Amino acid sequence: MQLLPEIILIFFILITLVLSFTLKKERINLIVWLSVSGIILSLVSIGFTSQGEAFYGTFVSNSYVNIFRAIILPGTLITLFLSKHYIKSTGEFYFFLLTATLGAMLLCGANDLVMLFIALETLSISSFILAGYAKHDKLSNEAALKYLVFGAASTGVMLFGFSFIYGITAETNLSLISAYLGGYEVNYILIIAFLLMLAGFGFKISAVPFHSWAPDVYEGAPLPVAAYLSVVSKAAGFAILMRFLGMLFPDTLLFSIIIATVAAITMTLGNLAALGQQNIRRLMAYSSVAHAGYLLMGLAVMTYKGMTAVIFYLVTYLFMNFGVWAAIEIFSAITGRENVDDYRGLSYKHRYFTLGLALCLLSLAGIPFTAGFFSKFYLFTTVAVAGYKYMPLLVIGLANTAIALFYYMRIVKALYVTPPDKTQYIDFKKSPFALKAILTATVAGVVLIGIFASPVIEFIVRNA
Secondary structure, eight states: OTTHHHHHHHHHHHHHHHHHHHSOGGGTHHHHHHHHHHHHHHHHHGGGOOOEEETTTTEEEOHHHHHHHHHHHHHHHHHHHHHHTTSOSOSHHHHHHHHHHHHHHHHHHBOBHHHHHHHHHHHHHHHHHHHTOOTTOHHHHHHHHHHHHHHHHHHHHHHHHHHHHHHHHSOOBHHHHHHHHTTOOOOHHHHHHHHHHHHHHHHHHTOTTSOTHHHHHHHHSOHHHHHHIIIIIHHHHHHHHHHHHHHTSOOOHHHHHHHHHHHHHHHHHHHHHHHTOOBHHHHHHHHHHHHHHHHHHHHHTTSHHHHHHHHHHHHHHHHHHHHHHHHHHHHHHHHOOOBGGGGTTGGGTOHHHHHHHHHHHHHHHTOTTSHHHHHHHHHHHHHHHTOGGGHHHHHHHHHHHHHHHHHHHHHHHHHHTSOOOTTOOOOGGGSOHHHHHHHHHHHHHHHHHHHSHHHHHHHHHHHO
């Protein structure tokens, strides 16, 4: 069955919906563990999912889609544990989180413009609600409103691009559209359609200039939601964007130049904006924007190796980014503080927590022997061997890696070099076990992928 993971998830979504209205508040943990069980069962079922088309060709299941399912579901599982002690006495949160995950999974395998739109809206509308879930928090309300306005605008622009494609081909099925466009000469109508759809997907992956929602949403949304949007939502956006580029648009230099230009601007603006951030959430928002730029480099070369480099990067990004967010939540839950300077001197008394956070930050920066180093190395190598015309993009990517070191190392400096505040006392024993376990697991992932990078890359190359 091609939709087995999604069917299992729908079953648990319905159970969660019913229980959220019937269970007493003191038994809310039952919904949490049911949600965890649903994600784990969906993840296990990937190995038993058959390949092929479903729903008259509107959805396709293959090894490529399975890889993204295996990124999205663990990301959701981590978010559930991040949320367990953050979201109190409410079950609707988990219903919307599972629904957003369902939309992300359907988006990865969408093979029809109508299915793609439905999946994207399932993910987006649930995300809008999750961003504003702290309804008594003004920042959360502001985040949800901005996210909704930008999301609605980007969806409208994307649908306008879809109308051009339908006007050219009279088809909504991606496979049939691909077959038609294979012999179609590139003209200004196809270019306009490409730009409009790139704008829609650019919002989902927070690419410049469609990124302006990210800093406010990451700062105002509940912390687990910000972490979810930075990894899971981004992974789903890149999954469908890669399929779109591979199927609908011919391998032409013009489209490659457009994506390369967006990649260069995105990583540069993201890194430069992050340099001046004091709030660590906003810093991570601009870091997410910069990493979207790195990922777009792999799409710009329009090769199979570039696609595998993007997938490997997303796998490493899952661990190192969630590791940082777990550390931020642990620190914020105890101190209520979110500025970079608040982390000063933590290494003097809390060496293991500090080491975990530092390793994830160094991995995001691409320091050698971490998972982030090998993902950047594989990505940059792919761009380098793609041809001399991509050398300017490679140089910009390398320069941005150097720029990013400054703001990541600023946090590491606060942890290890800056003397601690003598009046500050932090008892990390009070932090929930689930958060400590997530931080430990993500740090282990960063280290293990750094050690066994080659087998992971080979697996992706064989199955993507």
